[in-house]
Amino acid sequence: xxxxxxxxxxxxxxxxxxxxxxxxxxxxxxxxxxxxxxxxxxxxxxxxxxxxxxxxxxxxxxxxxxxxxxxxxxxxxxxxxxxxxxxxxxxxxxxxxxxxxxxxxxxxxxxxxxxxxxxxxxxxxxxxxxxxxxxxxxxxxxxxxxxxxxxxxxxxxxxxxxxxxxxxxxxxxxxxxxxxxxxxxxxxxxxxxxxxxxxxxxxxxxxxxxxxxxxxxxxxxxxxxxxxxxxxxxxxxxxxxxxxxxxxxxxxxxxxxxxxxxxxxxxxxxxxxxxxxxxxxxxxxxxxxxxxxxxxxxxxxxxxxxxxxxxxxxxxxxxxxxxxxxxxxxxxxxxxxxxxxxxxxxxxxxxxxxxxxxxxxxxxxxxxxxxxxxxxxxxxxxxxxxxxxxxxxxxxxxxxxxxxxxxxxxxxxxxxxxxxxxxxxxxxxxxxxxxxxxxxxxxxxxxxxxxxxxxxxxxxx
Amino acid sequence: xxxxxxxxxxxxxxxxxxxxxxxxxxxxxxxxxxxxxxxxxxxxxxxxxxxxxxxxxxxxxxxxxxxxxxxxxxxxxxxxxxxxxxxxxxxxxxxxxxxxxxxxxxxxxxxxxxxxxxxxxxxxxxxxxxxxxxxxxxxxxxxxxxxxxxxxxxxxxxxxxxxxxxxxxxxxxxxxxxxxxxxxxxxxxxxxxxxxxxxxxxxxxxxxxxxxxxxxxxxxxxxxxxxxxxxxxxxxxxxxxxxxxxxxxxxxxxxxxxxxxxxxxxxxxxxxxxxxxxxxxxxxxxxxxxxxxxxxxxxxxxxxxxxxxxxxxxxxxxxxxxxxxxxxxxxxxxxxxxxxxxxxxxxxxxxxxxxxxxxxxxxxxxxxxxxxxxxxxxxxxxxxxxxxxxxxxxxxxxxxxxxxxxxxxxxxxxxxxxxxxxxxxxxxxxxxxxxxxxxxxxxxxxxxxxxxxxxxxxxxx
Numbered sequence: 027x028x029x030x031x032x033x034x035x036x037x038x039x040x041x042x043x044x045x046x047x048x049x050x051x052x053x054x055x056x057x058x059x060x061x062x063x064x065x066x067x068x069x070x071x072x073x074x075x076x077x078x079x080x081x082x083x084x085x086x087x088x089x090x091x092x093x094x095x096x097x098x099x100x101x102x103x104x105x106x107x108x109x110x111x112x113x114x115x116x117x118x119x120x121x122x123x124x125x126x127x128x129x130x131x132x133x134x135x136x137x138x139x140x141x142x143x144x145x146x147x148x149x150x151x152x153x154x155x156x157x158x159x160x161x162x163x164x165x166x167x168x169x170x171x172x173x174x175x176x177x178x179x180x181x182x183x184x185x186x187x188x189x190x191x192x193x194x195x196x197x198x199x200x201x202x203x204x205x206x207x208x209x210x211x212x213x214x215x216x217x218x219x220x221x222x223x224x225x226x227x228x229x230x231x232x233x234x235x236x237x238x239x240x241x242x243x244x245x246x247x248x249x250x251x252x253x254x255x256x257x258x259x260x261x262x263x264x265x266x267x268x269x270x271x272x273x274x275x276x277x278x279x280x281x282x283x284x285x286x287x288x289x290x291x292x293x294x295x296x297x298x299x300x301x302x303x304x305x306x307x308x309x310x311x312x313x314x315x316x317x318x319x320x321x322x323x324x325x326x327x328x329x330x331x332x333x334x335x336x337x338x339x340x341x342x343x344x345x346x347x348x349x350x351x352x353x354x355x356x357x358x359x360x361x362x363x364x365x366x367x368x369x370x371x372x373x374x375x376x377x378x379x380x381x382x383x384x385x386x387x388x389x390x391x392x393x394x395x396x397x398x399x400x401x402x403x404x405x406x407x408x409x410x411x412x413x414x415x416x417x418x419x420x421x422x423x424x425x426x427x428x429x430x431x432x433x434x435x436x437x438x439x440x441x442x443x444x445x446x447x448x449x450x451x452x453x454x455x456x457x458x459x460x461x462x463x464x465x466x467x468x469x470x471x472x473x474x475x476x477x478x479x480x481x482x483x484x485x486x487x
Numbered sequence: 488x489x490x491x492x493x494x495x496x497x498x499x500x501x502x503x504x505x506x507x508x509x510x511x512x513x514x515x516x517x518x519x520x521x522x523x524x525x526x527x528x529x530x531x532x533x534x535x536x537x538x539x540x541x542x543x544x545x546x547x548x549x550x551x552x553x554x555x556x557x558x559x560x561x562x563x564x565x566x567x568x569x570x571x572x573x574x575x576x577x578x579x580x581x582x583x584x585x586x587x588x589x590x591x592x593x594x595x596x597x598x599x600x601x602x603x604x605x606x607x608x609x610x611x612x613x614x615x616x617x618x619x620x621x622x623x624x625x626x627x628x629x630x631x632x633x634x635x636x637x638x639x640x641x642x643x644x645x646x647x648x649x650x651x652x653x654x655x656x657x658x659x660x661x662x663x664x665x666x667x668x669x670x671x672x673x674x675x676x677x678x679x680x681x682x683x684x685x686x687x688x689x690x691x692x693x694x695x696x697x698x699x700x701x702x703x704x705x706x707x708x709x710x711x712x713x714x715x716x717x718x719x720x721x722x723x724x725x726x727x728x729x730x731x732x733x734x735x736x737x738x739x740x741x742x743x744x745x746x747x748x749x750x751x752x753x754x755x756x757x758x759x760x761x762x763x764x765x766x767x768x769x770x771x772x773x774x775x776x777x778x779x780x781x782x783x784x785x786x787x788x789x790x791x792x793x794x795x796x797x798x799x800x801x802x803x804x805x806x807x808x809x810x811x812x813x814x815x816x817x818x819x820x821x822x823x824x825x826x827x828x829x830x831x832x833x834x835x836x837x838x839x840x841x842x843x844x845x846x847x848x849x850x851x852x853x854x855x856x857x858x859x860x861x862x863x864x865x866x867x868x869x870x871x872x873x874x875x876x877x878x879x880x881x882x883x884x885x886x887x888x889x890x891x892x893x894x895x896x897x898x899x900x901x902x903x904x905x906x907x908x909x910x911x912x913x914x915x916x917x918x919x920x921x922x923x924x925x926x927x928x929x930x931x932x933x934x935x936x937x938x939x940x941x942x943x944x945x946x947x948x
Contacts, residue, residue: 126666128896129590130853131760131804135769136897138777204665204701205587207879210894240665240701299592308596316599343592392591418668433671435589436597 032073032479035162036066037155037181038174039116041079041098045089053085061398062174062199065259065471070097076169078158080108080151101158103151110147111177114140118339120176123208124200125300125393134208144213149180152220156184163189170482175199179220186223195226195482199259200395201420202234206241218245225485226253228478230396230420253485257477258424259396263405263470270378270406278379282327287363289324289448292384292411294377294399295391296333297370299343302390302416302434303330307350307366309390309440314358314365317445322363324448326388329377330370344370378402384411386447389419392434396420400429404462410455412447413462414440424465428458493534493940496623497527498616498642499635500577502540502559506550514546522859523635523660526720526932531558537630539619541569541612562619564612571608572638575601579800581637584669585661586761586854595669605674610641613681617645624650631943636660640681647684656687656943660720661856662881663695667702679706686946687714689939691857691881714946718938719885720857724866724931731839731867739840743788748824750785750909753845753872755838755860756852757794758831760804763851763877763895764791768811768827770851770901775819775826778906783824785909787849790838791831805831839863845872847908850880853895857881861890865923871916873908874923875901885926889919 042063048054057063069075081090081100090100103111119140122128134140155178159171163185173182173196182194198221206214221227222242229235235256243249269275282290291310295301310326328351334340351368358365369376381387381403389400400421404413415422415429422431430443503524509515518524530536542551542561551561564572580601583589595601616639620632624646634643634657643655659682667675682688683703690696696717704710730736743751752771756762771787789812795801812829819826830837842848842864850861861882865874876883876890883892891904 125591127590127592129588129592130586130896131588131590132765132807134896135766136894136899137773138899141899204698207894208896210897210900211878237665304593305596312598346593417672433597433668435591435595435669436671438597438599438602439671 033166033169034069034073034075035159035166035169035171036069036075036077036174037079037159037171037178038062038077039080039112039177040082041077041100042066042070043096043098044082045085046083047085053089061259061261061396064262065474068262068472068475076162076166078155078162099158099162101154103154107147107150110143111151112147113337114143115148116177117334117337119209120179121200121300122339123206124176124203126201126203127299127392128208130208136210152178152180153184155181156188159185160188163192167192170195172197172478173224179217181220183216183220183223193482193486194224195228195478195485196221196224197228197478198234198238198395199230201393201418202229202237202241204237204240206245214245218242222246222252224252226255226478226481228255228257228481230256230258231423232256233423234395234420253481255477255481257474257481258420258469259398259474260466260469260471261398261401261405262472263467266402266405269375270382272375274375275378275382278376279382282376282379282383285367286327286383287323287325289320289385290383291324291326291386291388291444291448292329292380292403293326293388293390294329294380294403296331297340297344297347298333299339300392300394302392303328303347304343304350305434305437305440306388306390307347307354309437310366310444311354311357312437313441313444314354316441320445320448321358321365322360324385325363325365325367327367327380327384328369329373329380330368331372331374331377332370378406381406382408385409386412386414386444388414388440388444389416389421390414390432390434390440391416391419394419394421400425401466404459405466407459410452410459412450412455412458414443414447424469425462428461428465494627494630495530495534495536496620496627496630496632497530497536497538497635498540498620498632498639499523499538500541500573500638501543502538502561503527503531504557504559505543506546507544508546514550522720522722522857525723526935529723529933529936537623537627539616539623560619560623562615564615568608568611571604572612573608574798575604576609577638578795578798580670581640582661582761583800584667585637585664587662587664588760588853589669591669597671613639613641614645616642617649620646621649624653628653631656633658633939634685640678642681644677644681644684654943654947655685656689656939656946657682657685658689658939659695659699659856660691662854662879663690663698663702665698665701667706675706679703683707683713685713687716687939687942689716689718689942691717691719692884693717694884695856695881714942716938716942718935718942719881719930720859720935721927721930721932722859722862722866723933724928727863727866730836731843733836735836736839736843739837740843743837743840743844746828747788747844748784748786750781750846751844752785752787752847752849752905752909753790753841753864754787754849754851755790755841755864757792758801758805758808759794760800761853761855763853764789764808765804765811766895766898766901767849767851768808768815770898771827771905772815772818773898774902774905775815777902781906781909782819782826783821785846786824786826786828788828788841788845789830790834790841791829792833792835792838793831839867842867843869846870847873847875847905849875849901849905850877850882851875851893851895851901852877852880855880855882861886862927865920866927868920871913871920873911873916873919875904875908885930886923889922889926 081102090102397419413429542563551563631654858880874890
């Protein structure tokens, strides 16, 4: 039953905590960020959870050598294996494939280093995770194993081979593409067979789940045998509302409010090609070109969190972002008006402050498994702001009817969507904002968790 | 019945003839090239065919003004409409989308010019074609209309609206991708609704047909109602064998034979990013790096036909091809040995000569609807040459079991496939070569035509 206390082994690359040493050499614990950790906090509160994750820092490796701490098992991988696993296979190879970002004309080129990163990196790290899971199952054979995301596609089959009766579930947090031919046949078979070793495979939306069923058929010549479901992840509403009212966020908000003009367009993203930041600036430039009446009256505040900076594609994209922002400013800025205010920094509280202040929120992702910004921001926005939302974000399936939908490749469409959002009559803005808030409140992360747990019960039955 | 004489209206952008004026000002007729025109010649021989195509040259426009000639109706479009239709929408927008070539991070960007090319180019030219079809149907109401390819997705619905009872078929000669989100919703709906207005929609392979059924479901929320079939196009075997024995081809062959070394790898393609020429050179370089024993003994002869040179992506790709070939030569060439012999020219007879001389034929297309090189070349090859074939070429479904299959993105895999092909024991090479020839002989273009005509009969019944 979904309400009962359960024994769970959660497996994800990043864990809920990471360790460092302070200046005095004492161990300090940092709470992990990211939507996944937040979403799973509800699990830890109500169930018996052991969390298996990679040791990332040097101090993590010491904790791992000590056997973990407080319900968290850290797995220390060989450094070069982890590098190939993380920086070559998971990002960019799988991430780019699943967000359809590879320019197939020229990339990827799976060279000798890529093959080595697969066989001596991705495969090895998955083996390490599987071994750690099996060790936990030895202690607690009835526990359910809950794998997360694209780092761990191979582990479920390894666990299944050793524990035919174990209960295994996998949540894929990113899009599932229709075509996997960017991976050699043996690799794409391993990915699909790994996932099919689970009892439940889940995605955020019906679109990605349907795509998975089809690719099982294409790659393996068979339909998916596990339960394939979809549950849209969400946020902890009361916690998020409290955060938005905190002194720190209010201080940031005062700064933004003091600097803003008549209308404010906000975007909040990681620096990632999947987020479509460059096209967003191009679209804003086109909007200013086509709608002169808005010049001097509206600015775009782009708050971007640096991400995966050791990966060349990400470094190049950060430069392209800066260049695109500058181009708009060079063309349109005046002494009194800066069209694009680009801030690249890890400052989540500033982002929450901007959520409260936007008139238009731009979420134009090329592809996105869900996109939690589209849920967080409307929940706490105080200006009946309008959500402009990519049809390729998972959130569109839930929120599209109250958003202004955009095609992420359609520059003119995005420019006109900004105009439509800025020009929308107040009553209509209020109506949509009300629906967005109500939907997020009624579909919070607890509901996502209940859905997943009910799937496990159904699979076990 | 498939054997009966039929009345057909064939509709394609390029027609079977084009007109020019010679130095004396007299009209001269040039026979169109390309697989489609060749494939459909059998139709013209056995049935009553009116062929509707675009007027391309100035002289074509004069012929159009005179009402056509010899069963060919030429449609003269407004020049700027044709430019938007051909150079922006058909190529590159649709071609790149259907061959999965767009680097979604940065392109396409559907700007004002793209929107205009759609509404004032692609839509208009399709209207012109529909009007020309309706004029023919006025004269011959019982004729079957046979549309071809990605230039004409909108025309069938326009014809259907005016002639609910007409018999309409459409053959799509290029891949059908799983995801159409690169087109704004209204455009992708129009593409799918246009095709669904036919009685029969056909592709080369089951893979593309299945993908079409799925995208109808995704884009329109309904399955395909017409008959969706697949028939692999092929070549005129006896004509092609005769061509291979012609004096001109034999002269070219003597030149190639005189210049060749111990082993010869051949590739023959249009200059097109879909053909994967650059990765082919990279893979050949990697092969020479990994297998030193082949240096000095094997060359790659790349015969490339210039294509779509007014389109920036094609000009850039031609430069990337030249650079990649040079890089291999700079690294490995000696006074006695040129590893890559790159020839960019429109010289089909030279290509046929090379077909006879290869030890390995490399067809590594990123995606390809069919790829007729993979059928033409093994038919006339005289050295029990080995076919190295991309799993993403339509031809792979028929020929894969006798080829060395490659993943087009897998550089190491392609390098090792070249090694495997060059090292294959003679008896195995001969066995595979025999099967390839037998398959092409037994599955020639006449069989493709019979299949299409049988579909029309089944749809009519």
